[in-house]
Amino acid sequence: QVQLQESGPGLVKPSETLSLTCTVSGGSISSYYWSWIRQSPGKGLEWIGSIFYSGSTDYSPSLKSRVTISVDTSKNQFSLRLTSVTAADTAMYYCARGKWRPYYLDYWGQGTLVTVSS
Amino acid sequence: DIQMTQSPSSLSASVGDRVTIICQASQDISSFLNWYQQKPGKAPKLLIYDASNLETGVPSRFSGSGSGTDFTFTITSLQPEDIGTYYCQQFDNLPPSTFGQGTRLEIK
Numbered sequence: 001q002v003q004l005q006e007s008g009p010g011l012v013k014p015s016e017t018l019s020l021t022c023t024v025s026g027g028s029i030s031s032y033y034w035s036w037i038r039q040s041p042g043k044g045l046e047w048i049g050s051i052f053y054s055g056s057t058d059y060s061p062s063l064k065s066r067v068t069i070s071v072d073t074s075k076n077q078f079s080l081r082l083t084s085v086t087a088a089d090t091a092m093y094y095c096a097r098g099k100w101r102p103y104y105l106d107y108w109g110q111g112t113l114v115t116v117s118s
Numbered sequence: 119d120i121q122m123t124q125s126p127s128s129l130s131a132s133v134g135d136r137v138t139i140i141c142q143a144s145q146d147i148s149s150f151l152n153w154y155q156q157k158p159g160k161a162p163k164l165l166i167y168d169a170s171n172l173e174t175g176v177p178s179r180f181s182g183s184g185s186g187t188d189f190t191f192t193i194t195s196l197q198p199e200d201i202g203t204y205y206c207q208q209f210d211n212l213p214p215s216t217f218g219q220g221t222r223l224e225i226k
Contacts, residue, residue, distance in 0.1 A: 103209035108161035
């Protein structure tokens with residue numbers, strides 16, 4: 001059974017960098033399109049971006065200038081970096097496995113809450 | 119970006135009822151649409167992919183249809199465990215992939 005687990009700081013100061021890692025177990029990170037999605041408190045889902053196991057990336061245009069997603073196949077992990085955070089980046093952050101193509105998110109992590117506050 | 123509009127934003131129905139949720143895209147997305155269920159405090163769960171394909175292990179009372187700009191998600195006989203928020207997601211013309219604003223489903 002594939003499982004995903006997010007890890008990283010739960011509190012980040014404004015203007016600093018948010019860094020999260022998703023560890024994949026029960027399956028290989030190869031051959032899929034790994035994604036990050038976030039959900040602000042009480043709000044809907046926002047797609048942040050995705051990375052193929054090969055390293056090719058796609059980012060949401062609204063976040064592209066601040067986002068980097070990377071993959072480490074040797075550790076079966078992929079990561080999210082979001083720079084210059086503000087309170088608007090406070091959200092539950094989910095990592096998910098994406099099938100391609102058609103694209104759909106079939107396995108999700110439990111999510112990790114990141115609060116941006118001084 | 120392609121905008122996804124769901125209706126209604128919330129609904130209340132009785133056990134056994136047929137429930138329908140609509141998702142409308144701001145432009146033609148062919149069949150490139152998925153449906154997810156999210157229960158409080160949990161991650162979303164995939165129910166339907168590519169407009170009408172039932173994910174493995176998902177009960178057959180869930181179904182999806184549509185193409186182009188108009189899509190429908192149906193629960194044929196509502197069960198108590200179906201409460202939650204339902205989201206559509208388009209993946210045409212990615213990036214970005216975009217979600218609808220969600221439909222909160224309650225039991226009467």
